[in-house]
Amino acid sequence: QDITENKFGKGLINVVAKDSSFSAYFGIRFQSLMTSKWDVPENGGIQDxxxxxxxxxxxxxxxxxxxxxxxxxxxxxxxxxxxxSGASQFTSNAPRFVLDAVLKWNFYENFELWAGQTKLPGNRERVISSANLETVDRSLLNSRYNIDRDIGLQLHHFITINDTFIIREIVSIAQGEGRNITTGNIGGYQYTGRAEILPFGDFSDYSGADLERESNPKLAVGVSYDYNDNAVKTRSNMGSYMITDTGFFETDIQTLFLDALFKYEGVSIMAEYANREADNPFAVNEDSTPTGDVVNIGEAFNIQAGYLFENNYQVLGRFTSVDPDDDFSELVENQYTLGLSKYLVGHKLKVQTDISYTDLNQDQFDGLMYRLQFEFHL
Amino acid sequence: QDITENKFGKGLINVVAKDSSFSAYFGIRFQSLMTSKWDVPENGGIQDxxxxxxxxxxxxxxxxxxxxxxxxxxxxxxxxxxxxSGASQFTSNAPRFVLDAVLKWNFYENFELWAGQTKLPGNRERVISSANLETVDRSLLNSRYNIDRDIGLQLHHFITINDTFIIREIVSIAQGEGRNITTGNIGGYQYTGRAEILPFGDFSDYSGADLERESNPKLAVGVSYDYNDNAVKTRSNMGSYMITDTGFFETDIQTLFLDALFKYEGVSIMAEYANREADNPFAVNEDSTPTGDVVNIGEAFNIQAGYLFENNYQVLGRFTSVDPDDDFSELVENQYTLGLSKYLVGHKLKVQTDISYTDLNQDQFDGLMYRLQFEFHL
Amino acid sequence: QDITENKFGKGLINVVAKDSSFSAYFGIRFQSLMTSKWDVPENGGIQDxxxxxxxxxxxxxxxxxxxxxxxxxxxxxxxxxxxxSGASQFTSNAPRFVLDAVLKWNFYENFELWAGQTKLPGNRERVISSANLETVDRSLLNSRYNIDRDIGLQLHHFITINDTFIIREIVSIAQGEGRNITTGNIGGYQYTGRAEILPFGDFSDYSGADLERESNPKLAVGVSYDYNDNAVKTRSNMGSYMITDTGFFETDIQTLFLDALFKYEGVSIMAEYANREADNPFAVNEDSTPTGDVVNIGEAFNIQAGYLFENNYQVLGRFTSVDPDDDFSELVENQYTLGLSKYLVGHKLKVQTDISYTDLNQDQFDGLMYRLQFEFHL
Known part of the structure; x- marks a missing residue:
């Protein structure tokens, strides 16, 4: 058995070449999740x-x-x-193994060019790794409106003013059909722009929980605008293809994200707003009969706040509201979540649990959900 | 090229952190198998x-x-x-990659809590890694009745009496539908208990062949009892889902295993008995018409004995009998196997070959099978 | 972080055991490809x-x-x-993950026995790793006629005469249905023989581009002959199974390859010829009605020449002609390619781009294609 200088959480392998020609981190992780769910009828009681x-x-x-x-x-x-999961004729009927395969080239000063498949610069909650969440999983806002991963080019840039005031800008052009697509581009490309401001200096702004217990207040504010030109899927570059009797239904889809993250002395607060619009949300065949597919236009809001105790237990509250456009659905979801996490070794070894109450309108049964999750990240 | 202190068979990587915060073994293995099969009609001859x-x-x-x-x-x-293999709607139509993803926590003295997906504490032959078999592959007993892997919790405990007499106990609660299921629990949970006795001290009781050439006789005796409450698959947590016109057919399935392993001076003897019962083996629709699915109730017996020569060649004989309950099938299989293995580097690099004769009743053709397999395990 | 003596391009891990009991290289690679295509009608113009x-x-x-x-x-x-991709009932409906899983045993002097799944000794362009091509991708000759990977045994041997004149011989027996097949052999086996001559000594004859800038002319000439006895797939061991109303259509398929590679002071020239014949190219049912499947008999020729400048830019021209037997198709494809590569770190980090014009007969639209590819190979 060899001895390594590395510590737990820094990878199974973590090496740098003596001649500085490369470095390599190789890590593994898995999450075990238990979920209990109950229906809550409007007239009370808990069932099923x-x-x-x-x-x-x-x-x-x-x-x-x-x-x-x-x-x-x-x-x-x-x-x-x-x-x-998600194999289809558009992925060669093969499972979607590759999440990220991307090169990032710092070709000039503060500019970095990314090429390949990776996350688009969308909402903060999505771009935060699932390994570094302060919750058991991402919010309903994210599951409805995020723009996930795609393949293409991104240009990243940042400016630092007065030592601490940081501005970041990202522009991206992508295929617009999501990750692991082998059938190429249909319709037009997807264009994304994002701007971020960090007025009080850099910090772990893409990681949940204030594990660093920032001694000065830290803030990150971001806005993303995504324009999927002639999109052919129901959730921009996600969801299902809108197939017609003669090919694909195409419509321009716009998604807007506003987000903010604040950390200070163990407190972490994150808020996000998402909005999606489409030129023609209702997919139609060539003869204008509806295909049944509808773009999930609408909006959502998420806010969550946590506090990390000295013993690395964190309590967290979250409120999420998803309000689709009535053209898409009149179902409004309001979800209230109370979470508790124990960070044994930061985000590398943690136990997270939460209980959520989902309030649905339209006389639908409400839902109660309890979750318990272990994260192991070598 | 770096130099490692490790030897072949101990992993591609095998490191421990200087600060004792982690250790990591990373190994690869593959098996190449050649199989020749012939039909043997009752009136003699060999064909096809x-x-x-x-x-x-x-x-x-x-x-x-x-x-x-x-x-x-x-x-x-x-x-x-x-x-x-085994993708279905219950695995998100995705291949079943993950075999084990489990954390084991020695939280108190001789107690260990396992959480995640791994093998259930069923028959010994199944729990022995396929890398460490003394045969080309497991017996027919195992392929018919084993309870394989599932996701849930296991509590392991052991007691040592008089320095050498070891008692081990395991209790497990699992989802009961097998590994890599994404559609969650249907019916009830699966409960497994196992007890083991090692009267003459610890030894490689989960590894085939007496590679250690034990100078004193070693014995392990085990019994497992598995209760799959409201099971919905034809082989407890394996086989196919018993789908009805309104959902799933549920029945309690019980599986019992008795096993023993003996090793002494190159001799290894393993015996197993398996028995499966179900409350209602015949799956029916809501109107009591049969769906065609039947739980594979019945029993099987396996015994094998091998001797390892000084030159690391091992000869082995195996007899397996599978006798399903007549309600399931009247086909009785008796299989006689003669095996020869050469352990170049223990179980890490070996060549194994065997010839099997399978005697079937009901006027079915008997079968003759020859196999040759290489195992490479870095 | 540990320090490694390795350099970029030699693997994420590259170790040898102190006791010489093993060595291990572990590398990762990925390619990001952009492809633009246009139709070129016979009456001129560019469209779609x-x-x-x-x-x-x-x-x-x-x-x-x-x-x-x-x-x-x-x-x-x-x-x-x-x-x-390529999952089917013949691969247990599972994706085809494993490319190579092979052991190579130098059991006597210049003899080496290979056992397992790997590339058959077919055309040189195929056997050159896709990581080491001097083009964005292999030629049309290869995509139509190569015999790819299969599972079985290969015997390799070489002779050296007068220090520099090298003769290599390979014979192979394989299952003949391609890689990752779980349904076993149908029809007969596939037999392949290959002979190679390197009259001016050994060199990188399975790697594109003269990155070594050979100071003396180097040449490799090869011939492969492949006989797939009772083949059941349309492209020998590739393509689709020729299924009939009673089973599989079987016919003997023969494929011949001639190839040569020359390298000298930055110049690299590779030429290949392929020819496929079948006893009965038209698959028929038991009653002699055609099933619709046809073996892709015919021939193809490819020649490419490149020059590597001192700054590691390489220009390359390629001409490929695919001329199927008229029984299979009367469509003749002539493709003209102009390529430019920049080898940042040999084949380990490179950018490759090419433009191809494909001339089709039978009044079909010609095609214009531009490609840009990054290769990253740690």
Whole structure:
């Protein structure tokens, strides 16, 4: 057995070449999730409970630099059945293994060019790794409106003013059909822009919970605008293809995200707003008869606040409201979540649990959900 | 090229952190199998021979401890087409990659809590890794009645009396639908209990062949009882879902295993008995018409004995009898196997070959099978 | 973070055991490809342009020796959706992950026995790793006639005469249905023979581009003959199974390859000829009605020449002609390609781009294609 200088949580392998020609991090992670759910009828009572176990995520991750510290790579593979689901004729009927396969080139000063498949610069909650959430999982806002991963180019840039005031800008052009597509581009491309301001200096703004217990207040505010030109899927670059009797229905879809993250002395507050619009949300065949597919236009709001105690227990409250456009659905979801996390080794080894109450309108049964999750991230 | 202190068979990587915060083993293995089969009609002769080649298993394995030596992990991935087969709507139509994803926590003295997906404490032959078999592959008893892997919790405990007499107890609660299920629990849970006695001290009781050439006789005796409450699959947590016109047929399924392993001076003897019963083996629709699915109730017996020569060649004989309940099938299989193995580097590099004669009743043709397999396990 | 003596391009891990009991290389690679295509009608003009992005290949690779330097292994996994596509009932409806899983045993002097799944000794362009091509991708000759990978045995041998004149011979017997087949052999086996002559000494004859800038002319000439006895697939061991109303249509398929590679002072020239014949190219049912499947008999020729400048830019021209037998198709494809590559770190980090004009007969529209690809190979 060899001895390594590395510590737990820094990867199974974590090396840098003596000649500085490359570095490599190789990590593994998995999450075990237990979920219990009950229906809550409007006239009271709790019924139809069921409890499920799931390997929620299982991943292999590779990161580092190659050739020069200015050229970095990220290669991440999903392995759990939930990670790789979504096979279709558009993915060669093959599971979707590759999450990220991207090169990042710092070609000039504060500019960095990204090429390959990775997350688009959308809402903050999505871009935060699922390994670094302060909640058991992302909010309903994210599951309805996020723009996930795609393949293409991104240009990243940042400016620092007065030592602490940071402005970041990202522009992206992508294929617009989501990740692991082998049938190429249909319709037009997807264009995304994002701007961020960090007025009080850099911090872990893409990681949940104030594990650093910031001694000065830290804030990050972001706005993303995404324009999917002639999109052919129901949730911009996600959801299902809008197939017509002669091909694909195409419509321009716009998604807007506003988000903010604040951290200070163990307190972490994150808020997000999402809005989606489409030129023609109702997919139609060539003869104008509806195909049944509808773009999920509408809006959502999420706010969550947590406090990390000295013993690395964190309590958290979350409120999420999803309000689709009435053209898409009149169902409004309001979800109230209370969470408790124990960070044994930061985000690398943690136990997270939460209880959520989902209030539905339209005389639908409300829902109660309890979850317990272990995260292991070597 | 770096120099490692490790030896072949101890992993591609095998490290421990200087600060004892983690250890990591990363190994790969694959098996190449050649199989020749012939039909043997009752009136004599041999016919319809065919020979097939197969990458039987291909795996990535990760093991070690993290945070503390009291918290160990196992993460194993299957990669061959045989390993990952079994995709269905219940696995998100995705291949079944993850074999094990489990954390084991030695929280108090001799107690260990396991959480995640791994093998249930069923029959010994199943729990022995396929890498450590003394045969080309497991017996027909195992393929008919084993309870394989599932997701849930296991509590392990052991007692040592008089320095050598060891008692082990395991209780397990699992989802009961098998591994890599994304549709959650249907019906009830699966409860498993196992007890083991090692009267003459600890030894490699979950590894085939007496590679250690025990100088004193060693014995392990085990009994497992598995109760799958409201099971919905034809082989307890394996086989196919028993789908009815209104949902799923549910019945309680009980599986019992008795097993023993003996090793002494190159001799290894293993015997197993399995029995499966179900409250209502015949699946029916709501109107009591049969769906066609039947639980594979019945019993089986397996015994095998091998001797390891000084030159690491091992000869082995095996007899397996599978006798289903007549309600399930009147077909009785008796299989006689003669095996020869050469252990080049223990179980890490070996060549195994066997010839089997399968005697079937009911005027069915008997079968003759020859197999040759290489195991490579870095 | 640990320090490694390795350099970029030699693997994420590259170790040899102190006791010489094993060595291990573990590498990762991925390719990001952009493709733009246009139709070119016979009456002129360019139309119907479309641009696609694709993670073309993504791989994990393991290589080294085990037990003894005379026993080497190769284990390679494909991960991109293009790599793993091709699931069918013949692969257990599972994606085709495993590319190579092979042991190579140098059992006597210049003899080496290979066992497992790997590339057959077919045309040179196919056997050159996709990581080491001097073009964006292989030629049309290869996509129509190559015999790819299969499972079985290969015997390799070489002779050296007068220090520099090298003769290599390979004979192979394989299952003949391609890689990752779980349904075993149908029809007969596939027999392949290959002979190679290197009159001016050894060189990188399975790698594109003269990165070594050979100071003396180097030449490799090869011939492969492949006989797939009672083949059941339309492209020998590739393509689709020829299913009839009673089983499978079987016919003997013969494929011949001639190839040559020349390298000298930055110049690299490669030429290949392929020819396929079948006893009965038209698949028929038992009553002699055609099933619609036809074996892709015919021939093809490819020649390419490149020059590597001192700054590691390479220009390359390629001409490929595919001329199927008229029984299969009367469509003749002539493709003209102009390529430009920049080798940042040899084949390990490179940018490749090419433009191709495909001239089709039979009044079909010609095609224009532009491609840009990044290769990253840690």
């Amino acid at each position: 409970g069921e409890t499920n176990f799931l390997i929620r995520r299982a991943r292999l991750k590779f990161e580092g630099f190659a050739y020069s510290p200015k050229l970095t790579y990220k290669f991440e593979l999903g392995l759990s059945n939930r990670d790789i | 021979g065919e020979t097939n080649f197969l990458i039987r298993r291909a795996r990535l394995k990760f093991e070690g401890f993290a945070y503390s030596p009291k918290l160990t992990y196992k993460f194993e991935l299957g990669l061959s087409n045989r390993d990952i | 342009g479309e641009t696609n992005f694709l993670i073309r290949r993504a791989r994990l690779k393991f290589e080294g020796f085990a037990y003894s330097p005379k026993l080497t292994y190769k284990f390679e996994l494909g991960l991109s959706n293009r790599d793993i």
